[in-house]
Amino acid sequence: MSVLTRDEAQTRAQILDVERYTIALDLTTGEETFDSATAIRFTARAAGDTFVEVKPATLRSISLDGQPLDPALLDGNRYPLTGLTAGPHELHIDAAMHYSRTGEGMHRFTDPTDGETYLYTQLFMEDVQRVFAAFDQPDLKSVFAIDVTAPAGWTVLGNGVAERTGEGRWTIAPTPLISTYLVAIAAGPWHSITTEHAGLPFGIHCRRSLAPYLDADADEILDITRACYDRYHEKFDEPYPFDSYDQAFVPEFNAGAMENPGLVTFRDEFVYRSAVTDTERQTRAMVIAHEMAHMWFGDLVTLTWWDDIWLNESFAEYMGYQTLTEATRFTDTWVDFGVARKGWGYDADQRPTTP
Ligand SMILES: [Zn+2]
CATH class of the missing domain: 2.60.40.1730 (tricorn interacting facor f3 domain)
Known part of the structure; x- marks a missing residue:
């Protein structure tokens, strides 16, 4: 090939x-x-x-x-x-x-x-x-x-x-x-929970065997989704570019999530099956916010070639941390950023492959 x-x-x-x-x-x-x-x-x-x-x-x-x-x-x-x-x-x-x-x-x-x-x-x-x-x-x-x-x-x-x-x-x-x-x-x-927000159909989906766990967290997931959606509208001053917003929690997914326009896919480990810490809930919220930022930056506006993926991902990450802090109950996301992300960035910056 x-x-x-x-x-x-x-x-x-x-x-x-x-x-x-x-x-x-x-x-x-x-x-x-x-x-x-x-x-x-x-x-x-x-x-x-x-x-x-x-x-x-x-x-x-x-x-x-x-x-x-x-x-x-x-x-x-x-x-x-x-x-x-x-x-x-x-x-x-x-x-x-x-x-x-x-x-x-x-x-x-x-x-x-x-x-x-x-x-x-x-x-x-x-x-x-x-x-x-x-x-x-x-x-x-x-x-x-x-x-x-x-x-x-x-x-x-x-x-x-x-x-x-x-x-x-x-x-x-x-x-x-x-x-x-x-x-x-x-x-x-799929087991699906659908609603409407800002005149658009919103849905969350998972395999049937996880239905009780998604149901238990549906309000939290949809509240974060709606809050981020509204905040991005204020910040970007550009209407959401697609006709629906579905979030599917899918099995055996390799990454954390993927920003497909109107159909974000997440690893279904984010449908929690036992008690989790609030930090884990914040991480899930962060991924929701990050992927939604891509609807504008990455999906509506797209890199010409793969060497600009660093900007696509870094900006979605920045928007995600900022928007969670501004619009949801997770108000100290920058601490997590400092612990989990900043050192990673310094490390990447020192490599010869970083321009
Ligand atoms: Zn991303």
Whole structure:
């Protein structure tokens, strides 16, 4: 598999404007793979060569502007698009994709407690290619419109409001322009608590076996969410950019949380199953505040390339500590910052990799 270099990304960004991904995912095709059909509408600003990325189990078909191309030309994770003419194009890619057991791509988890299965995506850096075909770099933003077929009785969540259009059929409202790595889907028989705030649907979700523990803390989690949301509105002077705010506590998550627009995913260890200290509650609140800051800084405004991730993360962290202190009962967050974060920052600053 080829890792995209910065030079390659800059070259491709000069050639392409990507307008819309129309994606159909079928999550009912067995335990090993799911079906992924993607149509990408884009414009080439000049004639030339480029490529699209995908990491399929099976690449069934690919066509450009209605003309079939040879699936055997897939080279690792890159499919070459040679001799593109200037102007608008439409690329169709139909593939079967592997489920993941490592938390990268479309993770599949079966709860040993009750046998229920849950899926969620984690697409940061280049794992979108494990779920659908994409011009996968952060500065080629696009609209994403996703339809999902899921087992009956499941709930599907996405970046936009998810509407159930029939038995097991879901349509996610198209996103505003976002980066490929920020697309998200979560599907399963979630236990959900939904409410409305500032005219938007808010929801928190976890697997069913954790329902009593999420219920016990739902008021605290939603109170913090609402308080941070209102405070960010005052500070940023820019309306929340998306149409809903879901927070899903998901199993076997590698990081603390991920700032997918409108669908933040958290490790479900944050659904506490026994007594915890107030410091642990503050840590959870801090992650809620940090991820919400990213809705504006990171999601609405996005880094061009990964070397700016330090600013994205540092600013979300700063906003999180500040906003908790200003808007919630956790009023001494800067002590935690001094103990847990400041030394870490000094350490990072001394490394040769820090510019
Ligand atoms: Zn972050």
